[in-house]
Amino acid sequence: MSGSAQTMVIPPGPVVLPASLASVAAAAPASLLDTVVAAVDPLEIAAALETCGMSNGVVRDQFGRRDVFELADELYAAVPLRPAPTADRRTYRRGQPVDLGRGVVFAAPTLMFAGAALALRSWLSWWSVPLALICGWACSQAVAYVGFSRQAYREQRSPILVWALAAAVAICAGAGLAGDTLVGGRFSGALFAAAAAAFMTAAAELIAHAEEHLIGLVLLPGAAGSIIYITREPFVMPVRGAVALAAASVIGTVIIALRHVPARWWGLPVANRAELSTLARFFASGLCCGVFVALFMVLEPARGGISSWPAVAMYPMMLSLGAMEWQLRTFRAAARDALLSSRTSASFARSARRQLARTMACYLLVLLSLTGAVLALAAVKDVPVPTLLVVAGTALALAFFLALVVAACGRVDISLRTWVLGIAVYGAWGVYTRASSPRWPLPDARLAFCVAAVATAATFIVIAVRTVTNPVCHG
């Protein structure tokens, strides 16, 4: 059996009924004979007879049998079962060049918010960007989960976006207030965080509805304003202009995304406890991703505020989001094909492992190429990039990719545990270092981040291999 979809074809050769059933053969439509040759029991033939208009009365009057069951028994015994036709099977779309383009849409907000953050730097607090990252990542994962699961079941729309936006704003406001009073900073920083988180959340809703093109359109003014503001050439963009354009992009995205909210926007976003539990896992998984990156932004040694090195180290990953999407789709399609063509679990596991290795290699090739390009650009600009950060960024990108693979296999719970493990490694170092050295910034933060990222990526490799070889994950 091939993995490709096939239409149902009755094997060649006419269905020969014995002479005693010749009158039935003459009266029967082709669809009835299709059922007769493949029936699993006589009752299936009886059901087919009835839907072809052969009720008990017809069978009695025209064919001289007591009822449809007697005729069905006769047909079942007289016609040998034909090797059953292959059904159309669900296959997945492979990655395409358009997926690379989607990566640009995912990466563009970074540029926009970089411009806005630069313009507002005197208004922001050191915790603004990390807060936006944590909150936005968590809420967007929750929205994306509900959006995709609703589509999978062809169900009505969910008010999850309203809940997630409310949560994002509330968390940012609460954290802003706390930050203002406990660790210092400006409450206005919370506004930036809330806007960024709201954008990520709304964008997730649009992505779940395959409306990346709308995100791209709405991002245009904000991204353009940021580019002009950052480069300052050939035009001069006032601070207010850059911020207003970014704000317009955020508001536009939220408004467009709210189209997908049902009229009963105050309703519950999930159906039952099980769905709530999965939703919580996706939220927590996003939270962990945000925390992982945010911790590093906060702990990375810098002079006077947050260092820009982490952002540089993340560029290759941000630029490779399209390649992630492309390879994820390609892997899922290949694994599904392997599932359809395998006769044993062992042969499927071998195929799945091979496909995972291939897809990881492809992604790593793209990632390393982009890393090389970023490093070359940095060298041209005479900006040295710390090697440890490059290694950490690469490991983290691989970890994110494999987390996507694992989550796509329906095992976000395992993915979540792995992120927690990574944060624990990093957190343990932070606690230990802080206890032994009260200095700020903490020493060896970069090394610790690198170790945590590599450990997380290595763990993800192990669990991805275990997950993708489970056939149920591709059903």
Next chain:
Amino acid sequence: MDIQLITEGTYPYYMGGVSVWCDQLVRALTEHQFRVFAISATGTEHDIWGAPANVPTVDSVPLWGRTSPRRASRALQRRSEPVLRRFLRSLAFDAAEADFEQSLRELYELAQAGQLSSAMSSASAVELLLSEAPASSGRPGAYGFNHLSVADAVDVMISLEHFLRPLAARPVHVDLCHSVANGLGALPALVAKWTWGTPFLMTEHGLYMRERYLSYKPGNLNQPARAIVLRFFRLLVEVAYAHADIVAPGSGYNQGWELANRTPPGRIRPVHNGVDPEEFPAAPDEPSAPVLAWVGRIDPLKDVETLLRAFALILAQVPQCQLRVFGPTSEENEQYRQRCAKLAAALRLDQAVTFEGRVSSVQEAYRAGQVVVHTSISEGLPYTVLEAMATGRPVVATDVGGVAEAIGDAGMLVPPRNPQAVADACVRLLASPGQRRALGAAARDRIVQHFTAEQCFDQYRQIYRELSTGHPGPPPAQHGPVALFQMSQGYVSTAVPV
């Protein structure tokens, strides 16, 4: 009495004939309390019927809703393996029915411990199915389960896991379990019977097993997977028939299927659906133009395509005729609706056919036509036919399920999937106002005499009383469903009294 009313894919979350019936039942039998156990699709459904005061609880078990992903631990795999192995072996065509029932009980215990879903969704369960490969058929030329691909095995195990989810619900101790269909809806009733010996009443409007055969037709799943799934349903249906204290089909016709599935004959008690004649008063007059009305949900089982093909033939003879199609389309049938719309366009019917969607007044929908057409390929005793008849409209309907019992001589019966027969009957009626009037009046009389909701629910009162006391009630009325069924055995009749 405290009654658990068990539904699958109907009341209180969906529209349709069975939901109408459930709503009528709980509102008519106010002396009883109904705890609704609804097997739903995803758990995102809303109660659209508004439960009355005697329905204190509505518990939902979504078959296809998400569950929390949980990996089956080694300990769980060890514990569940023998249970799953026995279950899979019991699905072999030559296994004893008792084996299946026994394995169902074991699965129930696993489900109550919260372990069935994880056990059945595990790689080891798939491996077990691939290795067990029980023979699917004793038919000449049969090739068995050993042709399962890994994808087939995954599909089967995932499907079975979903189907068995009602076993995980906590059983409710009530006076009576009343399942409104066979199949998965019988699972909670079986559990209550095993646990407390709770009486079990099964009402069958359609025929669960026949509809499963139509859903899992060749080509929808690979043959070996299809064989396992259908075998599962057939065994489940047979176990349920064997344990039901009373099986109440909605039409006499269904008895044939129930007997074929080994229902003890003495336990079958047909009870016809009914409508309230006051809710569907006789229409005072008919439209002046030739109009056909079709009322129902847009669904492949309703065979709207035959309707359209028939209408194309009608238009050739009655060019000014209009067809008005009333009824909603569920999301899962949206593709089918589009296919019908394309067919209408291909047959150049665009100007003459209107898809009017859900209507606020179904009475108006029946009145909109000079003739009401019904083209289903599978039915129990459809309300659309009863309501149209109560409205005094002549009906042209396919001879499926209990339709013949409802129509008797007061309408025109045609074979299913036969556009020419539908067209001939419609043209004949459209051409004859006298025949229309006569048939409409006869239809109304027939409903008032034999198919009122009051008659239907009086019989259920009686059945409830019997099951609660264990005493058999009086024999069915002289013109009860069995008598009507026997009257309608004369095959497809297009003889029209004038």
